[in-house]
Structure formats: structure tokens, C-alpha cells
Amino acid sequence: MISQRGTVWLVAASCAVGLFAACGDDEESVCIGDESVIVAINPESIWIYRVTDRDTANAIVDTHSDTILIVKDTIADGDPWSVTSIDGELWANRADGFWVWSDPQSVETEPYLLARFPAALGQQYAIPAGELDGDTMLVADMMAIVRVPYGQFTAITYQQSNGGHVVSLRYFVRGIGLVKEIAIIGTPPNQVLRTRELLKFRTAGC
Numbered sequence: 001m002i003s004q005r006g007t008v009w010l011v012a013a014s015c016a017v018g019l020f021a022a023c024g025d026d027e028e029s030v031c032i033g034d035e036s037v038i039v040a041i042n043p044e045s046i047w048i049y050r051v052t053d054r055d056t057a058n059a060i061v062d063t064h065s066d067t068i069l070i071v072k073d074t075i076a077d078g079d080p081w082s083v084t085s086i087d088g089e090l091w092a093n094r095a096d097g098f099w100v101w102s103d104p105q106s107v108e109t110e111p112y113l114l115a116r117f118p119a120a121l122g123q124q125y126a127i128p129a130g131e132l133d134g135d136t137m138l139v140a141d142m143m144a145i146v147r148v149p150y151g152q153f154t155a156i157t158y159q160q161s162n163g164g165h166v167v168s169l170r171y172f173v174r175g176i177g178l179v180k181e182i183a184i185i186g187t188p189p190n191q192v193l194r195t196r197e198l199l200k201f202r203t204a205g206c
Helices: 004-021
Strands: 046-054 060-076 079-084 090-094 097-101 112-116 124-126 136-148 151-162 165-173 177-185 192-202
Touching: 046 177, 060 090, 060 192, 112 136, 112 151, 112 165, 136 165, 136 177, 136 192, 151 177
Parallel strands: none
Antiparallel strands: 046 060, 046 192, 060 079, 079 090, 090 097, 097 112, 124 136, 136 151, 151 165, 165 177, 177 192
């Protein structure tokens, strides 16, 4: 369970991000894929992120890069999926948005809708028990201005909650996917605030 303090911590961090997003250099030329989908899933897609963990005193305790790529296409439970480099995690774009299946080999996991798309402000939907660290997803903002090392974007914000407390904010851009994430990871006293920011992206056609 995330404490009330943890929720305030996350929301305060997101506000700081919002202030920073309006600053910086002019937008650089970036690669944008098929904008009819929320995540550019194809065999040429590669996402590289900078991941930073901070403790409750806002001190950096870890930083590293994280690369995600599409390995191959497959069929699971009769449906088409793409296998990613995240321990075989499956991704797919469906008519209602971006779906994830964390471990198709385990009977304890099931596919879930991570990012509803097309989306409308205020939409809420459930996250299955045991998936992620939350139970509810909310479309919190349709026009969030987010600046990351890869560029500045207008993103859709998906707010994840657990027991009424906000535990993560994810910013998705059509034709790319996740460009930024702010999430509370772990439990006290080892709880950290993790920020994931897009460094580089490549997909078919660019």
C-alpha cells in the first residue's frame, strides 16, 4: 500500500516535470511512426530510456539506461502479439489501445490494457489483480506538454492508482509510445521515485 506521503511525493514530482517541460531548447527533429496507434510496434522499433531513482530526500540512488526492442511476432492464446526484449513480455495494439502480457508462460498473469486509445479525458478502467502495482488507470490529461532528452511532445497522461493513491504517471505519444514515466517503486523504507525518460527512438520509416 502506498502511503499518503508517497502520493504527495509523486504528484509534487509530476508538477515539477510540468514546469520543466515548458523550458529548454527548441524541439529537435524526431522520429514518429504510425500515429494511428499509441505505440509504434514493429520489427524496427527500438526505445532507449534513461532511468533515474531518487530516495525520499530527492537524492539520486541509481541511474542507468534501458533498451527495449521488438524481437519477433507470435501468436498467443489465438491472438497476434509482438515479443519484446523485456523477458519475453508481449505487446499489441488492439482496437481499444495498447495491451501488455507480462508472462504468457505463467497461469498467474493475464493480458491487460495499459494505455486506452483512442482515449478521452476522464476515462477509467481496471488493471487486473496481480498486474502492475495498481488497480485503476485514469486518462488524466490529453494535452500534457512533456520534455525528455529525445524532444518535446504533447502526450496523453495515464495515471495509475492503488487503493486511491497515485502510484505512477505515464506519458504516451502517438506513433512512439511511452516517452516518460514517473513511478513509486518498492515500499518504505526502501521506496524510490523512478523516472524513465526517452533518450532515443527508431521505428519503420525513419
